[in-house]
Each structure stands twice: as structure tokens, then as C-alpha cells.
Amino acid sequence: MAVQIDVLDPRQHSEPPYWEALRIRAGLRADWSYELLRIAAWCSPVPLLLTVLRDSAEAVGLICASWTGVPAHHGKYVAPRGRPWLGALYVESPGTSAVPGWWFAERLSLTERTELCWDYLHGMRRELGPRCRGVVWRHAAAADLPVLRGKRRGLLRSTSSIAVLPLAWPTPEQWLASLSRSRRNDLRRQRRHVDADPDLSVCVGPGGDLDPGQVARLLRANEAKYADRHAGLPITTSMVTALLGRDDVVTVRYIDHAGRLLGFGAVLDHPTAPVSRHWAGVAVEHGGRRHLYFDMYLRVIEWAMQTGRKEINFGRAKLDIKRDLGCELQSRYSVAVPCW
């Protein structure tokens, strides 16, 4: 297989005509839309590079990587022509750490995928020069490891697991019945509490009518609570605007009758496996409501069952809670492959 490599920097390159069709074919979610990639690239601390691997005219691979290295410019956006003196490509999904940042065509065998990873490593080395010293494949499943490690084997490190809820139950009630009694009773009580609040309206659906500034403020306040663990830059209003304007992003919002957004959740939709991406709620001491976090899980699971999804990916945080909700914890790994 003679592979050709196209490297795109969304800050400088306009959207290729085939991009949207390729994104849908690859089953990639809204965060891979070129509009969102462009915003992510401009509002990132390091350069974001997209690579399309093509076998003659057909795209057989798609990889998104952050070119990270030294010097690190903490708390700053990447300079217009900025690139590290020495660094590595961190391959990760642009919008969420719950899914990997690469796609290979289904028709490829394991050997061909391994070759593709090798071609990517060397292609990027040629493209970026000796400043690029390797590739770190992040959030890889155990099944991906032989493909990613390749001939050089690479360095392997276990990272935080992800929680995936297989929707094996036909109704939310049957799913609730499968949980432990205390968790089930808690969830039902919390739902009653939210439903009984006369000053609260709950809506699940597209978020085009929400004020992006209000949502961005809420999400940032939530990020600030985890500032020690959250090393990235804050979500931008334009990113929120673009997300809310999409049909394949489903929101769960809790709004009081004065119009104040008290809780907000967003799901990156997918025909079979949506990803629950964002959650933020106003603290109770600042006028927020109790139990919205757990209620959000119920609403998302109900929505996913009603729309025939096969599973929901709830990401990496608060794994104990997610296990109590019936999620499977799937191991994830980072693989660093050096390049000399």
C-alpha cells in the first residue's frame, strides 16, 4: 500500500471538499467538524495538525495530533507561526479524551494498520523535521496496542479508564431495576425532587436557542473547580456557539423561570455511541439546585434509549459513580513511539 500523507493546519488551510463526507464515513463526532477544528486550532496552546492518509484517491486514515514540546507557553495561545523547538505529536481527539484521535478504514488488516502508523510516524518526521521526536498515541484501547506499538514496541503507560454504558435494556425502568437498590432509590428520589421544583424547567434537545456566553461562563466556572487537574485552556465562547448550533450535539439544560441557566450538559451524538462530553452546574450556595448532576445521567440515558443508541460513552472522570450506574470501565493506554 503506497500511502500519501496530507497534513492540514486548520488555522491556515481551508476545509478540504471531502472533509465532511470523510468525517461521516469515519463515524467521527461533531468535534471533528472542520469549523470546530478551526476554532480548536486557534484557541489551543500548541499547534493542532490533522493528517489524512490516502491510498491513491481513497482516505484510509485520519489522525489529529497536538504538536507539544519545549518551550511550553503556559496560559497562552499558540503564536501564529509557533512550533516547539523539540517535541512530539500527541495524538488525541480534538474535543474529548473519551475517544481516540485516529481512525483507520475498516477494510484494513492489522498489518496494514501497523504500516499506516509507521508511515504516519515517518511522514510527520519528514514534514516537521528533526524537531519532531516521536508520536504519543493517547487513550488507546488494549486491542489497538499491537497496531500502535509496531516494530519499535514503544513505551506503554496505563491511563485513566473510560466508562461506557451498554444500553442493553429496552426501557430506562429496566436499566434502573438493574442497579443496586440504594442507587436506584436515590436516582428516583432525585428525579422526583427535580420534577417537583416549580421554578425549574428541564429540556433535552438541540441547544441553538441557548445563550453561548452564559453556557461558556458556566462551563468555565466548572473547569476552574478542577484547575489543578485541568491543564488545558478554558473553553471559548465561539467553541460553545459552534457546538450549540449543531444538530448532532444534544444538550440537557436546567433553567429557572428567570431564564438563568442552572445546569448544562452536552452530548456529542453518534448513530450508535454518543459521548457525554460537558457538564456544569451552578453551585447550590449560588442559587443552583441539588441533584441536577445525577438527573442529567437519567435524562441522557432516557434520550439514548428512546433514539435507539447502542451505548453511551461517559468519559474518564468520577468512575466510581459511573460504575454504580452500570457503566463498564474500559482500560486505556498511552503509547509513546520515538523517532530518531
Added chain:
Amino acid sequence: MRGRTALGLRFSEKRWLAAYRRVIRQVFRTVPFYRERWALVSRDPVLADEVQRRRHDLVPLAGGAFAVNPYRGLGPVVSLTGRLSAGALLAVVTDLPPIGPVPGLAARTRLRCLPPAGFPANPFDRRFIRTAELISRLASGERVAVLGPEIELDRLVDVASAAATPSLLPLYSAREQVPAHTQPGAVLRDWLLGYLGAFCDCGRWHLDWRRVYAADTEHGVAFTILPQASPRLVDVLLAPGLRMRVERCAEHGTPVLAPVAGNT
């Protein structure tokens, strides 16, 4: 253009522009609003209303104040008027006292807030001064300057005796009609950008150019606050249709705002 001015300031067009460009580079790397807008939307100046709506995005990534300081630039702009000598009392007609010290005021200047008509001052708040106390201080020969809207100053002059009138610094809003000519000592302010400049004895609106950069654009004059760390205010159009242009003062060589035909 360089020149030693009667204002005691040394102005260089090149340095002024360089300071503005430094701010541009900084905010593009560190302030979400300008990053998004300039990279993804447009490099055009932005309307003050839009800036106000997106105030949470004007704080640099490293953090900083969210609220606009309504006293920003007061000291240097009042100094520009030349109406406030060291040790004088400056009364600002406002119901919003300063939270902390106001930098840039002449040595030993005491700052007090004079509540506007209809607003009762808190008698226990030492940041406020009442009209009666102000008049008695004037009568005792104290040097007093009062900064406020013309209507409030007129009201004060009516109750003060002719022998004891304070220095008057009329306040104009930069979003409204800016007169081409007014009495020297008048001050130009915007509630978002702060104090911008003063009407000097040469008969022109002088910008506080050390702190404020202004440039003519096709949409009007765009203002940039140079030293303010947060929130960052860059290329702000105060009001659409506000017709002014930036010129050089023939007498002092420093930047002045000249209202163009249409403003009286």
C-alpha cells in the same frame, strides 16, 4: 512627530504606535475575546456594546479583574486639565466611590465623592462629601475642584457664593455629543473605557496618550487602553456614528480628538 509640549509630556508617534502593537500581540496570545474575534471573525474594531456583553472573555488566560474600574485614568486626565494643584480637594459627582486608591492624582490630593442630586450620601462613609460641607470648605479658602456633568456643576454654582466658586471640570460622555469647543478643564469619559482626555487651554480635546491609544478607522475612532492588565479593552468603537478624528495638536504636538462636522 516629536515635540516638548507645554503639558510637560514628550510624545513620539512611533513609540505610541509601538505600544499599541505590543498590546495587540499580547492580547492575541492571551485574551480569549480578541483571539476568537481576530482569528475567526474579523480584525475590525468592535462596538462597545459587544465588548460589554463579552466582558468575561476580556480577562487574560492568566486571570485578572473582571469588573471595569470606573475611576480608570482619572488622575492623569485631571492632571491634563491643569486645574488641580497639589493638596487640593477633588470632588467627583458620582454615587460610586472608588474601592481603592486612585493612581495618578497630584501629591496630597484628597478625593471625595459628591452625590448627585437626589442621591443621599451615607453620612458615615468618609469617601463622600456633602454639598454643604463642600461650600463651607470653599468659604474657608480651601482649594477645591469639582468634576461632574454640567447640570450638576450648575446646581452647585447656584448654591455657592460668588466669592467661593470651585474649579469646575465639566464631564462629557464620549458616547454622546462631544462639543468641538467647551470650557478648558472639561473631561471626556466613557463608563467602559474610563477617563480618556481633557479639553485643554489650547482649545482642543487632548487624549491621555500615555494610557489611551486612538486611531481613525473606517467605522470611527477606535480606542485602546494601553496599560490596563484586565479586562483588556482594545480597538473599541464607542458609538456608531460618533464622528471624531484623531489629529495632532498644532501647539503641543500630542494627539487630540477633533469632532468633525455634524457634532457641535
